[in-house]
Amino acid sequence: MDEAYWCEGCGVELQTENPDRPGYVPPAALKREHVICKRCFRIRHYNEVTPMEADPDEVLSMLREIGEKEALVVQVVDLFDFTGSWIPGIQRHTGGNPILILGNKLDLFPKSAKVQRLKEWVYRSAKELGVKPAEVVLTSAAKGYRLDEVVEAIDKQRQGRDVYVVGTANVGKSTLINRLLKEFGDGEESITTSPYPGTTLDTIHIPLDDGKEIVDMPGILRRDRMSEWVDPKELKAIIPDQEIKPKVYQLNDGQTLFFGGLARMDYIEGERQPFVCSVANSLYIHRTKLEKAEEIWVKHRGELLIPPEEPDSLPPLRRHSFHLNGTQKQDLVISGLGWIATGKARGQVDLWVPEGVRVEIRPSIL
Incomplete structure (x- = not known):
C-alpha cells in the first residue's frame, strides 16, 4: 500500500x-x-x-493536543456510571476550551425519574470534579432521546470551532455520533460500535459543512470499573441495555446479597430497611444469611453465582465499610456494575468487590 x-x-x-x-x-x-x-x-x-485496546498513553497524548487548539470539547458520560465514566483531570488536558457534558443512557432510568433533577446532579458532580460545564444535556444515543437538544447545544457552544468528542470506553460516544449522522447527516452508520472496550482505536474525523469537523477520540480505559475486569463474552450480563427494573429487598441486619459472583453486600448492623438494587436486569442477585455467606460464596461462585464463570479471572475481593447516616437515602455505588439505594435508617454495610474496583457512597439520585 x-x-x-x-x-x-x-x-x-x-x-x-x-x-x-x-x-x-x-x-x-x-x-x-x-x-x-x-x-x-x-x-x-x-x-x-x-477485544483490542488503544494505548492509554497515546490516547492521553491525543487529549492533550486539544488544549493547543480552539475547540469545543464534548465529554460523553454514562449516567448509569457517572464517576466511573468521568475522565480524571480532563480540565488539565483540554486547556481553557469549553466542556459540554452529554449525559448518555438516559433510557436506562425508570420513566418516573425526574430529568431536571438528574441534570442538576450532573452539574453538581462535574463541579465537584473540577469542571464548570458550558452546558449539560441528557440523552440516549441508543434510543435517540433529545437529539435536537444535543445538536442545538453543540452548535451553540462550538461557535464555528471544531468539536472533539471524548469519553471513557463504553460510554456510547460512537453510538451517539452514528445516531447524529443518521438523523442529521447522510443517513449512514459509519463508526463501529460494540459493548467491548477499545472499539475505536484511533481518531475518526467527520467533516462539517463549514469546513470544521467532529473528531471522535478513542475511549479511555479505566481499570477501576467492574466492566473492565469481566470477560467480554459476559459483559452483556452486567452492562444494561434497557430500562432498569430496580429490585427491592427488605433486609434485617445479618443478611447478605450476592451480585452474581462479582460482588457482595453484607448488612452488618441496623434496623430493618429496604435496599433497592439498580443493576442490569439479567444479573442474578442471591439473598442469604450473613453466617452462611462465606460457605455459599466458596461453594457456588462460578456456578449458581455467575458471572464470572471463571472466578480466578478476577482479583481477590476487598472489603469496604460504610456507615449509613440515617438522615437520607444513600446510594452504594459499585463502578461498572450499578448501585444499591438504602433506606433512611442508620446502619453499617460492608461491600466486597474485586481489588481495584471503585466504590463510593452518595446521596440517592432517584
Whole structure:
C-alpha cells in the first residue's frame, strides 16, 4: 500500500500485509467506497468478540493536543456510571476550551425519574470534579432521546470551532455520533460500535459543512470499573441495555446479597430497611444469611453465582465499610456494575468487590 487509508469504523490505519495485526483488509476491499478493517467487519456482522485496546498513553497524548487548539470539547458520560465514566483531570488536558457534558443512557432510568433533577446532579458532580460545564444535556444515543437538544447545544457552544468528542470506553460516544449522522447527516452508520472496550482505536474525523469537523477520540480505559475486569463474552450480563427494573429487598441486619459472583453486600448492623438494587436486569442477585455467606460464596461462585464463570479471572475481593447516616437515602455505588439505594435508617454495610474496583457512597439520585 503506497497510499495511507484509514478504517471508517475504528479509525485505525489500514494495511493489507498481516491479517493478525490491527487494520487488516484484503487488497480488493480498498476499491470499495466505504472501507472498514477485518475486525470492524467481524464486530458488525457477527458480533465477534475481538477485544483490542488503544494505548492509554497515546490516547492521553491525543487529549492533550486539544488544549493547543480552539475547540469545543464534548465529554460523553454514562449516567448509569457517572464517576466511573468521568475522565480524571480532563480540565488539565483540554486547556481553557469549553466542556459540554452529554449525559448518555438516559433510557436506562425508570420513566418516573425526574430529568431536571438528574441534570442538576450532573452539574453538581462535574463541579465537584473540577469542571464548570458550558452546558449539560441528557440523552440516549441508543434510543435517540433529545437529539435536537444535543445538536442545538453543540452548535451553540462550538461557535464555528471544531468539536472533539471524548469519553471513557463504553460510554456510547460512537453510538451517539452514528445516531447524529443518521438523523442529521447522510443517513449512514459509519463508526463501529460494540459493548467491548477499545472499539475505536484511533481518531475518526467527520467533516462539517463549514469546513470544521467532529473528531471522535478513542475511549479511555479505566481499570477501576467492574466492566473492565469481566470477560467480554459476559459483559452483556452486567452492562444494561434497557430500562432498569430496580429490585427491592427488605433486609434485617445479618443478611447478605450476592451480585452474581462479582460482588457482595453484607448488612452488618441496623434496623430493618429496604435496599433497592439498580443493576442490569439479567444479573442474578442471591439473598442469604450473613453466617452462611462465606460457605455459599466458596461453594457456588462460578456456578449458581455467575458471572464470572471463571472466578480466578478476577482479583481477590476487598472489603469496604460504610456507615449509613440515617438522615437520607444513600446510594452504594459499585463502578461498572450499578448501585444499591438504602433506606433512611442508620446502619453499617460492608461491600466486597474485586481489588481495584471503585466504590463510593452518595446521596440517592432517584
